[in-house]
Amino acid sequence: MSNLGLLKFAKEASASRVVETPLLSNITANQITGKNLFIKPECLQVTGSFKFRGAWSALSYMKKEDSIFDGVVAYSSGNHAQGVAAAARAHKVSAVIVMPKDAPTIKIENTINFGAEVIFYDRIKEIREEIGEKIAKERNLKLIRPYDDPLVIAGQGTCGLEIASQAKNLGIKEAEVLVCCGGGGLSAGIALALEEYAPSFSVRTCEPKFFDDTARSLRSGTRKNNHSEAKSICDAILTPTPGKLTFPILKKLAGQGLVASDEEVLKAMKFLYENFKLVAEPGGAIALAVALFSSQSLQKENVIVVVSGGNVDSDLFKKALSKGSITL
Amino acid sequence: MSNLGLLKFAKEASASRVVETPLLSNITANQITGKNLFIKPECLQVTGSFKFRGAWSALSYMKKEDSIFDGVVAYSSGNHAQGVAAAARAHKVSAVIVMPKDAPTIKIENTINFGAEVIFYDRIKEIREEIGEKIAKERNLKLIRPYDDPLVIAGQGTCGLEIASQAKNLGIKEAEVLVCCGGGGLSAGIALALEEYAPSFSVRTCEPKFFDDTARSLRSGTRKNNHSEAKSICDAILTPTPGKLTFPILKKLAGQGLVASDEEVLKAMKFLYENFKLVAEPGGAIALAVALFSSQSLQKENVIVVVSGGNVDSDLFKKALSKGSITL
Numbered sequence: 151m152s153n154l155g156l157l158k159f160a161k162e163a164s165a166s167r168v169v170e171t172p173l174l175s176n177i178t179a180n181q182i183t184g185k186n187l188f189i190k191p192e193c194l195q196v197t198g199s200f201k202f203r204g205a206w207s208a209l210s211y212m213k214k215e216d217s218i219f220d221g222v223v224a225y226s227s228g229n230h231a232q233g234v235a236a237a238a239r240a241h242k243v244s245a246v247i248v249m250p251k252d253a254p255t256i257k258i259e260n261t262i263n264f265g266a267e268v269i270f271y272d273r274i275k276e277i278r279e280e281i282g283e284k285i286a287k288e289r290n291l292k293l294i295r296p297y298d299d300p301l302v303i304a305g306q307g308t309c310g311l312e313i314a315s316q317a318k319n320l321g322i323k324e325a326e327v328l329v330c331c332g333g334g335g336l337s338a339g340i341a342l343a344l345e346e347y348a349p350s351f352s353v354r355t356c357e358p359k360f361f362d363d364t365a366r367s368l369r370s371g372t373r374k375n376n377h378s379e380a381k382s383i384c385d386a387i388l389t390p391t392p393g394k395l396t397f398p399i400l401k402k403l404a405g406q407g408l409v410a411s412d413e414e415v416l417k418a419m420k421f422l423y424e425n426f427k428l429v430a431e432p433g434g435a436i437a438l439a440v441a442l443f444s445s446q447s448l449q450k451e452n453v454i455v456v457v458s459g460g461n462v463d464s465d466l467f468k469k470a471l472s473k474g475s476i477t478l
Numbered sequence: 479m480s481n482l483g484l485l486k487f488a489k490e491a492s493a494s495r496v497v498e499t500p501l502l503s504n505i506t507a508n509q510i511t512g513k514n515l516f517i518k519p520e521c522l523q524v525t526g527s528f529k530f531r532g533a534w535s536a537l538s539y540m541k542k543e544d545s546i547f548d549g550v551v552a553y554s555s556g557n558h559a560q561g562v563a564a565a566a567r568a569h570k571v572s573a574v575i576v577m578p579k580d581a582p583t584i585k586i587e588n589t590i591n592f593g594a595e596v597i598f599y600d601r602i603k604e605i606r607e608e609i610g611e612k613i614a615k616e617r618n619l620k621l622i623r624p625y626d627d628p629l630v631i632a633g634q635g636t637c638g639l640e641i642a643s644q645a646k647n648l649g650i651k652e653a654e655v656l657v658c659c660g661g662g663g664l665s666a667g668i669a670l671a672l673e674e675y676a677p678s679f680s681v682r683t684c685e686p687k688f689f690d691d692t693a694r695s696l697r698s699g700t701r702k703n704n705h706s707e708a709k710s711i712c713d714a715i716l717t718p719t720p721g722k723l724t725f726p727i728l729k730k731l732a733g734q735g736l737v738a739s740d741e742e743v744l745k746a747m748k749f750l751y752e753n754f755k756l757v758a759e760p761g762g763a764i765a766l767a768v769a770l771f772s773s774q775s776l777q778k779e780n781v782i783v784v785v786s787g788g789n790v791d792s793d794l795f796k797k798a799l800s801k802g803s804i805t806l
Contacts, residue, residue, distance in 0.1 A: 172500055174522060177564070178591060191522075193755035194502060236505070256752065263506060263806070423795075424584065427521035427788030429755040460755030464799040467751075471792040478591070 153342050156304035157311065160203070163210035164308050167240060168203055169195050171309075173316040173454070176425050181478055183445050185453045186322075189438070190313060191428050192458050197260065199386070199434070199459030200309055200336055201226075201233030201296075207305025208294045209237045221245060223291040225271075225278035228257030229386050229459050230296040235264035246291060248281050254385060254431075254463045274378075297335030298393040306336040310343025313454055317348060324350040325452035326405070328437035331355035331364045332387035334396030336458060341403035353404045354448075356437040358382035358412065364392050364400065365407025373397050383412045383466065386433030386459060408447055410439035418442055419470035422457065431462035442476060481670050484632035485639065488531070491538035492636050495568065496531055497523050499637075501644040501782070504753050509806055511773050513781045514650075517766070518641060519756050521788030525588070527714070527762070528637055528664055528786050529554075529561030529624075535633025536622045537565045549573060551619040553599075553606035556585025557714050557787050558624040563592035574619060576609050582713060582759075582791045602706070625663030626721040634664040638671025641782055645676060652678040653780035654733070656765035659683035659692045660715030662724030664786060669731035681732045682776075684765040686710035686740065692720050692728065693735025701725050711740045711794065714761030714787060736775055738767035746770055747798035750785065759790035770804060 151159065174189045192200035209222065221244035224234040231247040238245035245266040249258060250273040261268055271281055286293040295302065310327075317325060327344065329337040334355070341353040355364045360380035367374045375391045382388060392400065410418070415432045418439035422428045430438070437455045441448070479487065502517045520528040537550065549572035552562040559575040566573035573594040577586060578601040589596055599609055614621040623630065638655075645653060655672065657665040662683070669681040683692045688708035695702045703719045710716060720728065738746070743760045746767035750756045758766070765783045769776070 169500060169502065172497060172522065174497065176524075177567075178588075191755075194500065194519075196504075198755050239505075260506075420792075423757055423792070427519075427526050427757040429751055429757060464748075464751070468796050468799055471796055 154346055156300055157307050157343060159211065160207040160301070160304040160308050161311055163207055164203060164305070167196065167206055168308060170312055171195060173320065174426055178425050182476060183441055183453070185441070185445060185448065186451055187441060188454045189426055190309065190454060190456045192309060192456060193428055193430055193434055193460030197232040197236045198461045199229040199233065200306055201229040202236060203308050204302035204305035204335060205230065205233035205237040205294060208299060208301040209241050209243065211301045212292055213241055219292055220290045222294050223282055223285045224294045224296065225282040226296055227385055227388070228253045229461060231261040232257060232264060234294050235261045235266035239265050246285055246289070248278055248285065254461060256463050257461050260461065297333030298395045300395065303335055303339045303342070303396065305339065307339030307343040309336065309456065310340030311347060313340065314344060314347035317454065322452050324450055325454050326448050326450045327351055327353050327454045327456065328356050328440055329353055329456045330387050330433050330436045330458045331357050332389035333393045334364060334400055335393065336456070337404060338396035338399040341399055345403055355400065355404055355407045356440045357387065357407060357409050358384045358436065359409050361388055362407060362409045363390065365409060367392050367397060368401060368404065368407045371401065384415060384433040384436055386431060387436070408440045408444060410436050410443060414439040414443045416470045417473050417476060419467070420473045421476050423471060424475060428457060429460040429462065429467065430457050431459050434459040482674055484628055485635050485671060487539065488535040488629070488632040488636050489639055491535055492531060492633070495524065495534055496636060498640055499523060501648065502754055506753050510804060511769055511781070513769065513773060513776065514779055515769060516782045517754055518637065518782060518784045520637060520784060520786050521756055521758055521762055525560040525564045526787055526789045527557040527561065528634055529557040530564060531636050532630035532633035532663060533558065533561035533565040533622060536627060536629040537569050537571065539629050540620055541569055547620055548618045550622050551610055551613045552622045552624065553610040554624055555713055555716070556581045557789060559589040560585060560592060562622050563589045563594035567593050574613055574617070576606055576613070582789060584791050585789050588789065625661030626723045628723065631663055631667045631670070631724065633667065635667030635671040637664065637784065638668030639675060641668065642672060642675035645782065650780050652778055653782050654776050654778045655679055655681050655782045655784065656684050656768055657681055657784045658715050658761050658764045658786045659685050660717040661721045662692060662728055663721065664784070665732060666724035666727040669727055673731055683728065683732055683735045684768045685715065685735060685737050686712045686764065687737050689716055690735060690737045691718065693737060695720050695725060696729060696732060696735045699729065712743060712761040712764055714759060715764070736768045736772060738764050738771060742767040742771045744798045745801050745804060747795070748801045749804050751799060752803060756785060757788040757790065757795065758785050759787050762787040
């Protein structure tokens, strides 16, 4: 199926289960950034992140093609984990999730609460792809990759379809769409949707300062790696390198990559709390951090910021609340 | 104009400015309450509370009837203040707001940021209605009362119109709609909308434990007062007595009144943070506190909870985050 065909399948499959998140704006945010800023709050999505979109799309396709199978397996730092666990539960299919030992407690607990079997691995010493593939083979489970899967990309793309349609209703003719980027599933999916339905919109990837593999890859034209010793609070988007399927899409459709520091991310979390009444996790707030602290790198008047998720442990959220407010 | 006529006017006026907030649900919330629970997050409304709806409706009507006037005045503990300030700014009209000295900092700052002139009064020693009426007369301003105004009630009723339409789309045939209650503007407005568009839905008012004037008034059939020495963290809904216009509506249309303690409210705030990624202020979380801790008082399977606002100082929010989680 073509990218457009997959996108249409994902859209249709999602109608019954996926939340159409609103597009929110706020006078203070516009004054501070000097832009017409819109927030797409995917933290309000089922399981608290956009990842449910891709998981739902992949599982719906599997069920359509082959209604009888033993279950699914996924590896994930936590949001894809919850997305797959919840989608599997709704499809009445069992799920095994491979998660790093140091994933946020809230993500581990939620994944278990959705009924999945969780298997832990060591982020430094083990390779999650190998563990996932081994389990899939041994236990006859279907593997749902977090981003390098056309149906997952198409599922995340439904967020882009909503952006295109909501922006049109608001009379927005062109915009930069800021999207956090780990493996690139969300940014590539949104880019494909916008290419078709809002071609004057451009995606800009947003990454943590020392995890700018996508920004560097976009500059050089080839996939670059992060240095494994770097650290960041943005647990959801610490992928070592852009995806095999996602990078060519971003290379073709996305603008220059952007970055933000952990300190800027914490302030953006406070800003979302104060001005939009939203709970964002660090990776979920990074696109807003870019809009707040690097608006000189943005070219268009209208800026749409995807807040990708809100699964954050309360101690870290309290740390964000202790930061100074951003005011005029 | 009839109640229905006012509601239709408010709906039409709100189309361009008021956020249609989504109806959110969550597996964990359903499991814990044993209900089909839906959250209507008015904390995502412009100014962070439903109050913008009523203010916008009242101001739009004033502008329609009399396009030239000097400005508006309102008295408010903080959310109506922000609603009127933001609506006045959008209508290019000046606003004077009478607020208690001890209102939450975030509410005072936002009201000033929306360009309003703020005048403080002492909650214990002074009567805000008298101050508001005096300023209106002296400075030739139009007074927008927080709840005892048919256009304000109709504006808040647009929230009920959305509930009726969204619930219909979800196939919900009957439901209890839990709404926080101070003066009763929101609950009465929603009750009027549901009477017309979802007559099998019933409104239940939710109040802080020692501010249950509406619950006692509904029991006795006449308007009762609160004792002024009582205290609660629910600053938004500490009104001394039900409204003159709102009470007859609630008496006719609402079920028995419900209450929750401050401790239950803090836990409900944590629950909204964890499960819905929403920031609720205490008054905004009270209806959920009732659903979580008094579900035995609810009669229907479907429960729609209005989260009325999210303007809460971060120290108090941190206190809520320090509470234990509600789990299965």
